[in-house]
Amino acid sequence: MMHQKSVLRVVSKLLIPPILLFALYVQFHGDFGPGGGFQAGVIFAAGFILYALIFGVASARRVIPAAATRALLSLGVLLYAGTGVASMLMGAEFLNYSVLAATPLAGQHLGILLVELGVGMTVTGAMVTIFYTFAAQPGGDELPRNKQNNPDEGAKT
């Protein structure tokens, strides 16, 4: 039924690319201005959620399958912890970024960028996973289709 609402469809198609772009700005400008991984992750996920609301959860699942969002949220945690382990392997404390590059300043810069990227990935993955999980609940408009996607219900992470 959403397919008849052309205003919503056109406006959301216009809005989604700037939303995603803005998320990337918040992500990578986070070490100089307000923002960071968490905020960026929420904005990025909002783009996908808007898409799912307008074009249906089924099409959203084709864009970014539930397995991919779960992988994204795990990879984010691994990137965060992995940055810490990398700094340990390079002879400093866990998450001491100073040793990650040639100079401590560059190292701190690189480290916080990686860690925030990890946070952003995890938050995006978690937000979309939570949305998919709720959208698949009984009473949701997508119920008949989602029967076959039942494993997603387990993703209550």
Place this chain on the structure above:
Amino acid sequence: MTDASNPLLILLVILPLMAAPVCVLMRNAVAAWSLSLVVAWAVLGISIKLLMELNTTPTMYYRIGGWDAPWGIEYVLDPVGGFVILIVAVIGALSMTYAKASIEKEIPSERIYLFYAMMMLCLSGLLGIAITGDAFNLFVFLEISSLSSYVLISLGRDRRALSSAFKYLVMGTIGATFYIIGVGMMYMMTGTLNMADLSTILPTIADTRTIMAALAFLTVGISLKLALFPLHMWLPGAYAFAPSVVTVFLAATATKVSLYVLLRIFYTVFGNVDVFATFPIQPLLMTMALAAMFVASLAAIWQHNIKRMLAYSSVAQIGYMVLGVAIASEAGLTGGILHLFNHALMKGALFMAVGAMVFATGAVTLKDLEGMGRRMPLVMAAFVVGGLSLIGVPLTVGFVSKWVLVSAALDAGMWPLAALILASSLLAIVYVWRVVEVAYLRPVPEGAPAPAQVPLSMLLPMWALALMTLWFGINATLSTDLATQAARNLMGGL
């Protein structure tokens, strides 16, 4: 503080923390189990090594990101923390060994890898609580372990697992919120979150209303997590309907770690304030502990579901631990900390035995246990060992901790307390005897199917815990020494 930075401290937390997302990525039950098993045993190895190093260096620390305390987050390990990580690691390793066979029968196969991811997160959170020296970081780990345990409980077969998990979620969130309100108030007054730093600043402002309110919030919040009577309402349902191995793991670790947090607050954060003299905490804790011992034991007597009965018994046993804290002497504290360890062993063995019976016959109610002493003699024998220890029969760990508690009460001149400890043990006899009577004195019901073969991977951890229950009951030197050392270290302040 001495120069004893130790990178093993951080490994304790990041090994399981990194194993969790890898489990999710592998999407395979066997692979996830293998990884979790290796990590859990590695964690046990690390904690034993750390405990041995504690003999020579009484305090170890690790500064995350190279930021010095009190600005950065600092991990600190002292004898109490060492004792608690040992308990968590032993139970973690044994229950992970036990998990595979048990969980395959209780959780749909496509969700098993998520179960192991949650177990790893929970382990990581519990270990983190025990080694962090930062009050806010403790909240983060508290949330990691709590959120993962809500999910773990909701994985139970019974639909009531969902409502139990939700109830625990609501209560647990209130508890965690109270804790963070308390920390916020302390931060407002002192401008620091580092526990050692807090303990030096707090004495000058301990009599302000804000700090008193902070202590009240912290105590109530942690008591909710600890399931101290009357804030225990979430616990019986959560333990009864969670998958067997989750019950084993949580019953033996989660409430113990919460008690540790309470000790940290009283003796480290408020270490330079005489908490028991300044605040009216002692009569409050003592009343609640005594009420827990009697009311929960009485409730246990009326339960038909064995897991629920043991859960009520846990609430009663938490009463003994808190009672040790409330006696507020070194001996009392030793008793409380010792019971923490001893109760983890016996409850672990008991819940593992119940899990084995569920595995073999699906039995969870008292009626299902008819003739179980003959149908599954080895499993039932382990249950009896644990049961005797709950009562406090000599040659079991339960006797040792009750002995220490009773003598601490007598030393402090509180002889009615000693009498009450003994009287409440009589109630334990009743609820343990009900099971023993049904299992050994009733005939095997006619037409009962033969119990399925319980694999060694479940029997060995169960018997390991049951034998430890006996071993540390006969030769209690090691556990008592560790508990005494921990209590002395706490009483001495930082």
